[in-house]
Amino acid sequence: MNLAIADLPINPLLLYIACALGAVGVIFAMPRRGNNPAIVGGLVAAVAAGLVVLGLTLGSGRGEPTPSVFFYIFALLALGGGLRMITHPKPVYAALYFILTIIASSGLYLLLSAEFMAFALVVIYAGAIIITYLFVIMLATQAPSADDVDALSVYDASAHEPIAASAAGFVLLALLTTMLFHGTPDLPTRPGIDSSDAILARLPGKVDDALTPILLANGLMNEDERIARMADTGEVMINSAKHTVLVTNAEVAGEAPTRETGRLVEVPAELWPSDLSGTNVEGLGLNLLGEHPMTIEIAGVVLLMAMLGATVLARKQVDLEEEAKARQARHLALDGAIAGPGGAN
């Protein structure tokens, strides 16, 4: 294909240098025994990430709108949390840093106006999954000795081939970003819903509730009329920018209203309800239930399966011999308890 790497919105050299720098930073940040230059590594990695982001922001220079300052904050928190998560030697801290990443991600979701997903993320991830993780970490970690509760396990204190892993990871990052950045400029937009009207059209009840009293009170619609719904889809015709809505005679409501059989009503701007708009949650709900209803069922099956699986895995594996031993031991302990106070232990 006749693509050129120079078409990237960021100077490719800067990108690759930053990737290499990031790799070096991550390598330094990895847990190891002895001198641990984790802070230096973290800084280097942060500089690398900053280089890319700045390169992106400034490199284009085409007067395009740049992301808000919140983006930079959340991105820094998310990546920093991620970096710390994979480098912190203590599992509990790693889990907590992951929560930080999650919360920062939910901030990014908010910036992307995915409010529902942002809060769902916090609830599900930070609230449920990570708590499970923390439980298991508590359950499955033992202090190496009673004296030194903070001592690290050997396997936590040292990373496994950090150089090769970082190299592979950052080569992957460089390749991915090359392809991603190259693709975005000529990425076709494919709007499924390009305005809140599209959502509102599919929520006739909401439109009815908001508009009908206003229309009736201001005489914009007769008593025998109502806001028109398409017979096949049930959608309403509404345009919030021009403040118009299609109303129809109740008698012909059984038929498919069109612009001929219905009547386009223009509502004065000051009468138009200010809170009448499609929201993210409504859009998501419509999409979820309208486009993927069966998929929800599959998700249910997966969850049922996972519940069963977790139960089967986590319970004590049946070992009849061990069980017999345990029963024997219990009997001995019982005998000891009868024999004297010393046996109770």
Place this chain on the structure above:
Amino acid sequence: MTDKLALVWPEIWLFVTTCVVMVVGLSPDLRVRKLCGWISALGLVVAIGAAVPVAHAGGLFPSITPYAKGMIGVVGLMLLPLLAGTVDRDLDAAIESGKATFSALRSNRAEFYAFFLFSLTGLMLTASADDLIWLFLALELTSLPTYIMVTISTRGTRSQEAGVKYFFLGALGAAIFLYGFALIYGATGTTDLAEIAAAFRAQSEAGGLNTIGVAGLAVALIGLCFKIAAVPMHMYAADVYQGAASGVSAMLAFVPKTAGFLAIIMLCGAVGWTHGATHDSLPAPIYILLWVIAAATMFTGNLLAIRQSSVKRILAYSSVAHSGYMLVGVIAGPGSGHGTFWDNGIAAVLFYLLTYGVTNVGTFAVLASIQKPNGEEADDIADIRGLHGTRPHLAGAMLLCVLSLLGMPPLLGFFGKVGLFTSAISAGEIPLVIVLGLNSAIAAFYYLRIARAAYLEPADEHVETRAGPIPQRVFAAVLSASAVVLLLTVAQMLMERSVTASGYHAPHAGMADTPHEALDLTRADD
């Protein structure tokens, strides 16, 4: 909604069966619990029956579901006797002899069947996927139960080690193809496979695929390579096959592989085989990617198999190699559309999956039917030495299956392989055909080694093997071996079915515009 519901009747039946099995398996009465296998079989039979009339009107591969679900059901039925009684034999025996009492919390067998059925449900759902989200969930539903089945399949630490390797690497693979799916969505703006295909078509007509789409396809395909155990994601295969019980290994060789190939075929279908200089191949980057993976997979699988001394590891690497062979069929694509089996790579892959699944049951069933004195299943090649003398029907089954895997002419595997060869030739993939031929020759080394051990070498004095305690496994072995021979008589019919199933609706750019129509309404008075 309802039309899609009609599409998934087999899955619904399977899921209902799963629930029944889970409940029945909690009975304290051993006889009732032993019904689980029969209920599962019944459910599978009903699912096969329900799959026959299923006809899909949309999507990229409109008629793939009846064939795929029938195949899945049939191979599932063959796997069932092999898996029966894999876990909890000791506990059942102990309960029967009064040494232990039944406790629902410790019962494992019913769950084992349930996981198996869950996995098959996921596999069938993969076949009916017409949406990336659906595909993702179906793939996960296919894989997740297998992780558990591997882990609990034996009591030893080996199956737990296999489980942890399989699960963790599997999660890595899942994350990778999920990222690929995300990028595909990004490049096309939709998760519907047909619309994705249309969007890609529009892009390639407008001057080339978007690189995000290419990256997404590449990452997703590589991630799916984990499911089919192709290079570079094949690493886990040998360890996991070796560590799991033979029955579960047989299942691993069929179930995730089939899911992976169905998904790969669908993703490739989304870009179509109409690119390139002569307009008859995949888009260049995807083509090269699959080419490299196919060649590397074939060589890696076959060469590494030669070094092994464990039959299960040999079969694992052979499974890797077979994925490579089948990728050749994917690369060849559905061909010119003449409707014959011999120039249709997708049909060849679908047929090959069936032959491989059927044959594979036999090889692993033979291993599962032999026990070492310590109660473990046979694994090392020394364990099957002299099998011909001691258990000739197992040796015969092994021989037939191994020869079929090798692609010996009169057997079922031969026709599968010929399909791959001819479709690749008619697609002009001569170098790939040479690699395929070369690798088929290399494969003879280790397949014949197994056959030789079973037939020509005397049993080792110090290696003692005896008949396993579960006669159903011998049945599975014999069943599979006879299928390898007897299915020949209906091979022609199966090939025709696979051709029908591979019917491919090449996307056209116009399809992408449908969602806009509804929106026009809202611009009421523009």
Place this chain on the structure above:
Amino acid sequence: MGVSMTTIMDAILSAAVAQHGGEAAHAAVAASHGVTGPLWIGLIPLLPLLGVVLVTLLACFNEKSKMPAWISVGLLAVSFLLTLFAYLGWNGHDAIHLKLWDWIGLSWGDLRGQTLAAGFAFYFDGLSLLWMLFVTGLACLIGLYASEYMEHDAGLGYCRFFAAFNLFVFSMSCLVMGDNLLMLFLGWEGVGLCSYLLIGYFYKKKSAVDAGMKAFVVNRIGDLGLLMGMLLTFTTFGTLQYDALFNQIHTGLTAGGTPLSQTWQVWAIPLLLMGGAFGKSAQLFFYVWLPDAMEGPTPVSALIHAATMVTAGVYLVARMMPLYLADPAHIALTAVTWGGAITAFWSATIAVAQFDIKRIMGYSTISQLGYMFAGLGVLATTGGVFHVFTHAFFKATLFLSCGAVMHGFAGQLDMRKLSGLWSINGFRVVVIAMLIGCLNLSGFPFTGGYFSKDMIIAEAFVTPDSVIAGSSWAGWLLLLTAGMTAYYTFRVFFRVFVGPVVYEPGEDLHAHDDHEHADAHGHGHGHDDAHDHAAEHFHPHGPKWAINLVLTLLSVGCILSAGLYFLGDHHGWAGGMVHASSAVVDTHAVEGGEEALLFGQPPHEIMFYISAVFGFGGILLAAWFHGPKGIAGLLIGGRTTAAEVRMDPIAKALRPISTWAVRKWYVDEFYHLVLVTPLKIFAHLFHWFDKLIVDGLVNFFGATPRVSSDAIGESTQTGVLHDYALRMVAGIAVVLVVVVLVLF
């Protein structure tokens, strides 16, 4: 009666034809001339296949009763009856076609010869009907025999036996009934497989396993010829379907339009097919596997290695007769003639010197197969085919009689250790059956064997040497062989079946289940755990009803088969059948009407006397050398014990020759020297090659991934999760690099 039954079955099944097979059947009619057979003909091979399934199921249930045998016999009996109905309902000249389904359909172009299509279809003409009649009939009878013979093995072994037995009948039916060479090949390989399985039935005996392997390997060599012949046939004529093939040959042109007589294929194809036929029928140097095949259970020897499977080669040559006749130089026919004649003589010389009665029968089978081939070669297809038919009956009788002896004497087969069975209680039926079989084999006047053999020998003299080089010499060789045949046949009879009662029990070929053997018969004596004392306690047990019944029926069949010679217009019934098939030879057209004379008489008439003389001579010689005193030894015998025979001094005098003959002319040793030893040397060479080069390559390839991971210092399969993950990710990176390089 039979006809009315046929009509009823037709009526019942015609509905099914109308519903299912209707369209396919009409298509078959459109494709070739002939009549479309009723659908139930398809049941003839499918019933044995059903038997395989049922018996396998019984094996799964670990059935210990005789159920497998009854199922098999029942299904085979129905199969035989269906064949009989098919025969009775046949109009006597047209081939019956029945296509069940399309089996293979490869197409790589639109031109002729670029489509390889073969239906799972049946073709019934006189030849296949004749074969099917005795295949299913004998299989049914021998199955009944085996039900008793194999009873000591009840259980898995029994099931295994009958599964393979049924599979054999299915394969043989495919071979004989198939309407194309691919079907024939399917059956050909199938019978080979079953033969292998059944020879090695006593798989714990090394000799049995070796014999199975030997049969398999030798047959593979022949099969290579058949396969190559088939391929050449396809490339030359563009089809493998009999009708189309014969039509093409009839035009005298290849598919490409070249005159057939100018191509090299015209002699190469028949020669290659002959290779396959000789392999399966144990002719010339391929014969070595058949004597060893006697390691299998006797019913198997009788059915597969005497009556049916080994005649598949004869069937192939007879079926492909138009191809053989297409060569104006008759190269292949000459080869067939001489191959057959030499084999007939050669193996007769070996048979003369053997002491194992079953092996003698084995060599005799080879010899008689030689007759059949010689008959085909000298254009006496009727004689050859008739001999196949009569031989099937009398050789089955002989084998089953030997089997009954073996069964009764714990596997004893050495004629030096057995004598006077006539006088042992319970063996009368066996002896009479044996006598009838022997008379047939030795060509005693007015037996079936007499007529069929005469047709062959006489035709050898009739056929001019200009057509088949040296055919009259082959005739003399065959005549000489006829005398030897009579001699060795009655040698067995006189030594074993009459005379003073002497016997020793054998080693018991079923040694692995000694105990059951004794128990099963309820004698309670004869088989102690310590075999040394076995001889003292041994009492032979005569066969029970099943074996006796089968022997009686077969003997009657032998006698009746002679009557077939007098049926019909074309040289008896067999002639009529051959006349309605592709094997028919227009001798006048080929030989140019010139009639050779033997002693100034038409050979066909004088041969009755000449061969009778040779036969009597052989019998009298046998009586003189081996006959017991008295009437049973034709009054000239002088033997008083089992071992004391007049032949012995002469054999001593001719020691080198007789030793060579006893050692089967050292052919096996010769093969060992000429073929096996060089192969072993090669094997060693290859072993070293394998060690050095291949293993080196393998190690090299095995090392390549290791080298690539040297940077990390581990081999690929370290078993460490992280290493795997790292390699996976590195692999992904590498593959993505490739993608990016392609993109940019």
Place this chain on the structure above:
Amino acid sequence: MHALLADSTLTGGLLTLAQSDFPHALSTLTLNHYLFVSAAMFALGIIGFLTRRNLIIMFLCTELMFQAAGLALIAFGRYHLNFDGQSFVIFVLTIAAAEAAMALALVVLLFRRRESLDADLWAELKG
């Protein structure tokens, strides 16, 4: 989005965002920023998976990779102005939860056997 943000003061920013008017299309430049964060998170997840030997942290790393995919999906969804991406994320969360439940159960099982969370202890099976 930035246009929106420019209207709102920094203080009420976040809440305003959540209840704001229906969003407008994302610029490709902004999309690039989000994609970079997503890809970097993905890479970090992979690196963590490769380097950390603690089974729990390894699985956390796959969660991070899932998270990266989720972020990409949301960003793309915003770019295309449709909800398929967000729907996808819901299912991604479902699968992540299911996998996490099973993985943690497995970890507990393994810990019982070996009294350690070191993944490299499980290396008996090898070529």
